[in-house]
Amino acid sequence: MKYKKINIGIVGLGQIGSRLYREIIFKKRDIELKTSTRVNILAISAKNSNKKRDFNFKRKIFYKNPLHISKDPNIDIVFELIGYSDGISKKIIETALKNKKHVITANKALIAKHGDYLSLLAEKNKVNLEFEAAVGGGIPILRTIKDGLSTNKINKVVGILNGTCNYILSQMETQNNSFSNVLKRAQRLGYAEPRDPILDLNGYDTLAKVRILSALSFNKKVSKNICLMNGIENIELEDIEMAKKLNFRIKLLGITEIIDGMLFERVHPCLVKKDTYIANINGVMNAVILNGDPVGESVLQGEGAGPGPTSSALMSDLLSILRGNIKYPFGTPFNKRKKIKPYDSKFYLNSLYLRIEVKDIPGVLSSITKVFAKNKISIKNLIQKPDKKNKKASIIIITHENYEKNYKNLLLNLSKNKFLIKKPTFIRIEKV
């Protein structure tokens, strides 16, 4: 049998890059079988060439300047695994595409920011730009949308897209432990960034993934809209417990949907009924629910992060390229992907869970409920939990459905209320 020969360059040799390196070596024979192609890692680059790694390589394949890999005429495919949303990561990809090299990356922040520009560059140069690993880790969700459900009209995608947040919320419930303690454990276990976990926790990471999912699902440009984005930083054990009592569970969801022809993308913690599918995705797992016509509802679930699932996704990109499967990075040509008007979130109708910490003195309840009445928001449930020792109380309120804009005013008015000890915590109730 005659094999094609393909040379690979890998930029970035952290956990993911190292695992990928070993995976390519280990699966060489398998790749030959499935694609009649012999792959060869011809170049690698990382910050530090002398760092101890769990694999051996010939010194001559190590490049100090990663851009030289993007320009090397012997290289056919470049893996970008550094992960910045701009800077050197963008430069590496840009240069590689311009030099007619296929690019594979796991970089969601960069694809969410520059995906349109880079996809155009890939299309012009007739090479692939693949980023399966950017969303959902081991779940082949992008390929499923592009290939498996290719002609479906998708109208809504809901996902648990950040394993760190899901792990923290799950652990708070099962271990009955505080946010900060669980976060510390997540950091020890490598699920959360040790120094600055904020991009995971505040919803930013999920939003980047939502933007990529939207572009693929609705055949449109990657949106730059300002979106509803709340993280899990303010969720306390008390909310977890209260949700449980009310037969809910708290999940950080990324949601994108088309409402009246407009695009509504958002990321925020949600109260979801305990017996729903999404409520039962626990730990570091990711899950995506798609609604399409004619397929109906499709659900995909799998490990969301870590070297194993991520390298599985990177390898699927590699094999797709080796099979000669040259495709538009977002499934549809750049100039056919429309811009869609954003849906104004202030018209979003939902119920809200609020936890309001107040001083435990007479007149509080009437003062608080008056604020609700003034904003024409009617209360469905109200639970008062006094904490006599600390002379405070928690007021938990579930509202009847109302508009986002009215809640905004409500929260503003509440925060001015003199009985409040701190800003209220609010979580949207989501029917999924």
Added chain:
Amino acid sequence: MKYKKINIGIVGLGQIGSRLYREIIFKKRDIELKTSTRVNILAISAKNSNKKRDFNFKRKIFYKNPLHISKDPNIDIVFELIGYSDGISKKIIETALKNKKHVITANKALIAKHGDYLSLLAEKNKVNLEFEAAVGGGIPILRTIKDGLSTNKINKVVGILNGTCNYILSQMETQNNSFSNVLKRAQRLGYAEPRDPILDLNGYDTLAKVRILSALSFNKKVSKNICLMNGIENIELEDIEMAKKLNFRIKLLGITEIIDGMLFERVHPCLVKKDTYIANINGVMNAVILNGDPVGESVLQGEGAGPGPTSSALMSDLLSILRGNIKYPFGTPFNKRKKIKPYDSKFYLNSLYLRIEVKDIPGVLSSITKVFAKNKISIKNLIQKPDKKNKKASIIIITHENYEKNYKNLLLNLSKNKFLIKKPTFIRIEKV
């Protein structure tokens, strides 16, 4: 923009074929966008040309003899949607492949039986043979194994692969209704064959799908092994209720795995813990759980049957071909796919649930338990439910783990027991 032109022939215009016909017309523009190809339905064929259909077509595209479509030099892609495991279905596909036409089919029985031969034929003629719709309906499970998880080493696949059975079992539980009543309803709703539903109910349909999944997951030939295969025909409402009390749910599972380098394929009803993922797939839904390395556990869930999901899968096959994605039908070339020795099911270790209907007279229990002791099968739980009015009793037994071969002897010995009113019902307890 310059478009390629591709001509399509559709053989079989039942529910699926008709929906596909309309879907292709309706999505023409979308297909052009995504593949730069203009598709044209140039030929159709069905048993009856005069039947009233929900779409219009020019008489001249109707072929009396479907084999003429397979031979027509103007046709590029043939859809086989008749569904026989042999005969005309096989002939249509064979002829089309030999004439260098791509073939798309939803025919699991045929692929399970002749998949190896036909894939070789496709490979030789450098055309595609695609059958995504054969397994899991709207779940793009074959594409996920072939592409999304392409270099993973998969070691186990567990699935709910027959929507009819799952619907019946779910409805028996939720509606508290008998097997035969629920079956009748399933037939009225079009979920079960009106005349002969046995191929759905006895596990045969699921086994065909399991064989296809094995071939793809383990890069091997389609097995012809005799497998453990039991259907749901003997499950009664009493089993459903008893399972519920014992914190289980009954599901018909298709399972394939590699044990000590040998292939173990089986289909049978299983008692699965109520809080597991698979236990909570209800109604006509299908679900597949894959275990792979490095990806970990992946779960896919979606509608398993019906014109919508099936045509979604057929369309994904079409687009894959239009993108020029010529691939080995089973992901790996024919001659590289090994035969794997079958695992001998008699060494399979599991616990069993048994319901034994006996005459309610003294000495029964000791006589029955003696049979267990003689076969060295120890009992974990025993529940006796007398039915005084009919002078009978049900004995429900959960065993400790034991070998399949010992259960075989047990069942043989039990059926000879003079107190038994009918053959015992047994369901394997499955840890998933």
